[in-house]
Amino acid sequence: MAVVSYERLRAMDVFDKNDVVVGIISDLVLDTEANDVFYAAMTPAGVLEGRGLGQARFPVPLRAFEFLGDRLRLALDADYIRKAPPIAPDMPYNVSAQYESKIFGFWGVER
Numbered sequence: 001m002a003v004v005s006y007e008r009l010r011a012m013d014v015f016d017k018n019d020v021v022v023g024i025i026s027d028l029v030l031d032t033e034a035n036d037v038f039y040a041a042m043t044p045a046g047v048l049e050g051r052g053l054g055q056a057r058f059p060v061p062l063r064a065f066e067f068l069g070d071r072l073r074l075a076l077d078a079d080y081i082r083k084a085p086p087i088a089p090d091m092p093y094n095v096s097a098q099y100e101s102k103i104f105g106f107w108g109v110e111r
Helices: 006-010 046-051 097-107
Strands: 013-015 021-031 036-044 058-060 065-068 071-074
Touching: 006 021
Parallel strands: 013 071
Antiparallel strands: 013 021, 021 036, 036 058, 065 071
8 A cells, every 4th residue: 555644745746747847736625525535736836837827726636646756747748737627716625516527527537
């Protein structure tokens, strides 16, 4: 079994498939009914900062990440990641079923 602490995960850089840093994990959102992590909130970095979204975050299901030692990778390129559905600062973490479907569909993983 591989495990990682919340504190360590929260500070991890996220790389795209070309090893470009695309963000950092800023939070984890838990599903208290399923007793599971709903998604990681990724704050954009570098090339993605120019979206004009202020402190918007991207909700990324944990299944979308590859854990590579002390770093995380998304098997997508920065151009695709740039189009991820955001969670704006004023949006609640608890999203609608329709938006949840959009999030998981974008990253190509099942809930």
